[in-house]
Each structure stands twice: as C-alpha cells, then as structure tokens.
Amino acid sequence: MAQSRILLGVALVSALGLQAGCGVLGNRKDREPVNTPSAEEISKEIQASRYNSRSDSTIWDIFRSREDQGQIGAVNKYIWNAALETLDFLPVQSVDPFTGVITTGFGTPPGGGRAYRATILVTDPALDARSLNVSLQTRSGTADAATTRAIEDAILTRARQLRARDSRI
Numbered sequence: 001m002a003q004s005r006i007l008l009g010v011a012l013v014s015a016l017g018l019q020a021g022c023g024v025l026g027n028r029k030d031r032e033p034v035n036t037p038s039a040e041e042i043s044k045e046i047q048a049s050r051y052n053s054r055s056d057s058t059i060w061d062i063f064r065s066r067e068d069q070g071q072i073g074a075v076n077k078y079i080w081n082a083a084l085e086t087l088d089f090l091p092v093q094s095v096d097p098f099t100g101v102i103t104t105g106f107g108t109p110p111g112g113g114r115a116y117r118a119t120i121l122v123t124d125p126a127l128d129a130r131s132l133n134v135s136l137q138t139r140s141g142t143a144d145a146a147t148t149r150a151i152e153d154a155i156l157t158r159a160r161q162l163r164a165r166d167s168r169i
Contacts, residue, residue, distance in 0.1 A: 075100040075122040079132055082158035083120045090118055115139055127163060129156055
C-alpha cells in the first residue's frame with residue numbers, strides 16, 4: 001500500500017514536471033515580437049485624425065450630432081471641476097487631466113480640526129458615480145468610509161449642478 005502511494009506520487013510529480021517543461025522546450029525563434037506604438041505616436045494619430053476630419057467639414061455639419069463637450073481628454077469636465085471646487089481647501093500638488101488624477105496635500109476643512117489629504121481619480125468621461133474614485137487620508141491613516149462617501153457625494157452633487165448650469169446656456 002505504501003509503495004503504491006509512493007509510486008503514484010512519483011508518477012504525478014513527473015507528469016506535472018513534463019507538462020510544465022513543455023513550454024521551455026518549445027522553439028520561440030519562430031515567434032515575432034509584438035510591436036506596439038508609443039503613447040506619443042498614438043496621440044499624434046488621434047490629433048491627425050481630428051484635424052483631417054475637420055478639414056472635410058461643410059456647412060451641414062452643424063446639424064450632425066457632436067461629441068460630448070463635457071470631456072477633458074478622457075475624463076468628465078464636470079466631475080473634474082467639481083472635485084477641484086469641492087476640495088479647494090486642500091493644496092493641489094499635481095493634476096493630470098489626461099489620466100484623471102488629482103493629488104492634494106494636507107489641509108484642514110473650514111470649521112474642522114483634522115487635516116486631510118486626497119487623491120481623486122476620474123476614470124470615465126460619463127457623469128456617473130462609477131467614474132469617480134476618492135481616497136482620503138488623515139495624518140494617522142485612512143479616513144472613515146463615511147467621510148470619504150460624503151466627499152464623493154459632494155463632488156457628484158456639484159458636478160450635476162455645473163452640468164445643469166451649462167445646459168441652461
């Protein structure tokens with residue numbers, strides 16, 4: 001009985017070793033490397049396509065549907081501006097509208113005694129709660145989930161107000 005278990009274990013280990021080794025013994029010289037364009041090349045292609053499409057425009061283009069004007073790069077401008085307005089008491093350290101990241105330093109809210117630092121990520125051009133991610137820290141660690149949720153709600157409420165104001169114009 002013990003010999004059969006040992007023999008079974010050796011057989012399983014050798015089968016697994018053989019299967020794992022199959023990729024190592026294969027010839028990889030016949031595979032071609034994947035060539036991906038750089039971010040700068042992609043950006044130039046996008047700009048060129050937008051420029052070329054505008055040169056073919058006519059007077060009738062005013063009746064066509066236009067792309068959403070609520071976008072800055074790949075983020076929603078209303079959420080972006082609302083985040084900056086809502087957290088204006090925090091010193092801004094870095095912003096990148098193309099990746100959607102806003103990083104702030106420590107600051108104290110008006111009427112509050114605790115210092116906060118925030119990192120905001122706007123991931124989508126849609127005016128949607130899923131487009132906003134807020135990370136809030138205090139000097140002693142992460143902030144309460146309720147505080148983070150209140151900040152997210154305040155940013156989204158302000159974003160809706162900004163969009164409503166723009167739609168009336």
